[in-house]
Amino acid sequence: MSAKTVDDLLAEGVSGRTVFVRSDLNVPLKDGEVTDDGRIRASLPVLEKLTSAGARVIVAAHLGRPKGQFDPQFSLEPVAHRLSQLTDAPVKGIDSQEPLAGEAAKAAVAELADGDIFMLENIRFDPRETSKEDAERSAFAQELAELTGENGAYVNDAFGAVHRKHASVYDLASRLPAYQGDLVATELEVLQRLTEAPSRPYTVVLGGSKVSDKLAVIENLIPKADALVIGGGMVFTFAKAMGYGIGKSLVEEDKLETVKGFVELAQQHGCRLIFPTDIVMAASFAADAEHEVLPVDELENGKHGDQALGLDIGPESAEAFAAEIAASNTIFWNGPMGVFEMEAFASGTKAVAQALTETGGFSVVGGGDSAAAVRTLGFDESRFGHISTGGGASLEYLEGKELPGITALGA
Ligand SMILES: Nc1ncnc2c1ncn2[C@@H]1O[C@H](COP(=O)(O)OP(=O)(O)OP(=O)(O)O)[C@@H](O)[C@H]1O
Numbered sequence: 001m002s003a004k005t006v007d008d009l010l011a012e013g014v015s016g017r018t019v020f021v022r023s024d025l026n027v028p029l030k031d032g033e034v035t036d037d038g039r040i041r042a043s044l045p046v047l048e049k050l051t052s053a054g055a056r057v058i059v060a061a062h063l064g065r066p067k068g069q070f071d072p073q074f075s076l077e078p079v080a081h082r083l084s085q086l087t088d089a090p091v092k093g094i095d096s097q098e099p100l101a102g103e104a105a106k107a108a109v110a111e112l113a114d115g116d117i118f119m120l121e122n123i124r125f126d127p128r129e130t131s132k133e134d135a136e137r138s139a140f141a142q143e144l145a146e147l148t149g150e151n152g153a154y155v156n157d158a159f160g161a162v163h164r165k166h167a168s169v170y171d172l173a174s175r176l177p178a179y180q181g182d183l184v185a186t187e188l189e190v191l192q193r194l195t196e197a198p199s200r201p202y203t204v205v206l207g208g209s210k211v212s213d214k215l216a217v218i219e220n221l222i223p224k225a226d227a228l229v230i231g232g233g234m235v236f237t238f239a240k241a242m243g244y245g246i247g248k249s250l251v252e253e254d255k256l257e258t259v260k261g262f263v264e265l266a267q268q269h270g271c272r273l274i275f276p277t278d279i280v281m282a283a284s285f286a287a288d289a290e291h292e293v294l295p296v297d298e299l300e301n302g303k304h305g306d307q308a309l310g311l312d313i314g315p316e317s318a319e320a321f322a323a324e325i326a327a328s329n330t331i332f333w334n335g336p337m338g339v340f341e342m343e344a345f346a347s348g349t350k351a352v353a354q355a356l357t358e359t360g361g362f363s364v365v366g367g368g369d370s371a372a373a374v375r376t377l378g379f380d381e382s383r384f385g386h387i388s389t390g391g392g393a394s395l396e397y398l399e400g401k402e403l404p405g406i407t408a409l410g411a
Pocket residue numbers: 207208209210211231232233234250310311312334335336337338339340341366367368369370371390391392
């Protein structure tokens with residue numbers, strides 16, 4: 001069965017109807033300003049399709065991981081502000097302290113004119129959104145559904161969140177007529193190209209800091225990829241497992257045995273595991289920290305001994321990784337190679353991004369931070385095959401896992 005689309009919804013007629021749209025607007029913020037609005041821009045086409053057809057739109061999204069209650073640092077206010085700059089439709093929002101689907105929200109929805117957008121506060125301010133209890137999520141979804149009144153509809157366009165079994169991503173689809181958003185459709189189409197007979201050699205480049213999440217992914221990607229290139233914070237769990245000193249670098253102590261198993265698994269499947277040979281070791285986690293490049297088997301033999309921490313791959317590794325990418329026909333990249341937010345530790349990430357822009361192969365960038373890195377480091381987005389809005393979601397898709405938000409749409 002294939003999911004109904006937004007075009008199906010438009011064909012049914014939306015003028016005067018209230019449509020609840022779940023988007024992924026989880027964007028990086030600094031000092032109350034959106035620093036990369038990629039996910040907001042990616043959400044615009046569906047919102048504009050609906051508003052220009054006369055729908056009254058409720059947009060719901062999450063920001064970060066608040067603990068199920070109002071917390072000003074996770075307010076969607078700056079996101080609503082950016083959205084209102086990017087769209088022609090008026091964007092309204094409720095007071096952040098009000099219950100998400102309470103009386104104030106109902107009153108605000110009742111005031112909407114055709115073509116207006118109403119943005120809910122961070123959907124994760126209600127603990128039922130992410131609850132593991134089906135009954136709690138279901139009750140919350142029911143309240144959200146009721147906001148749309150008679151003849152409401154639900155569109156899931158939050159690709160980056162479809163791997164979450166959350167009320168607004170999963171349960172709401174069985175409370176209202178449900179439709180798949182265009183962004184979700186596009187993302188699925190592209191990722192399908194990576195899973196169904198990718199043009200080989202197929203190389204996966206993994207980095208970032210969510211080490212334990214990604215270690216699980218590695219196991220599942222080894223049988224599928226020809227080469228797996230490891231950078232970022234993940235390197236040090238491997239380096240330690242291989243018996244090297246790593247100083248104060250990021251490490252998952254309880255995963256050392258697991259990663260040793262990966263080396264063997266890779267051999268069995270003929271997948272080459274490629275590690276950095278040199279690392280930028282810093283005196284502390286700071287933009288102006290003193291740093292030096294050390295070979296991977298001598299990380300504790302520098303100026304700061306076992307107090308140093310690895311914040312980027314070194315130049316030799318960056319060159320080798322770029323060469324791997326150049327020799328591949330399909331490349332999937334998730335997770336920065338270092339702490340790219342600090343200029344001194346951005347070189348590895350820049351080198352990988354640069355190589356991706358130069359490849360004649362099909363390149364896909366997945367991950368909130370990797371996509372943000374590409375843009376904030378000044379790369380031209382059109383030089384990449386595809387920049388996915390999903391991090392965990394795209395990885396879980398590539399692993400072949402079921403994505404609750406997609407299943408719920410009947411796709
Ligand atoms: N060696 C390192 N030590 C500590 N942090 C690192 C290191 N290398 C990269 N990082 C950090 O990793 C973070 C991004 O990691 P993350 O795993 O969240 O990637 P991502 O692309 O956003 O993927 P996802 O969307 O799945 O979360 C960046 O903020 C970066 O500073």
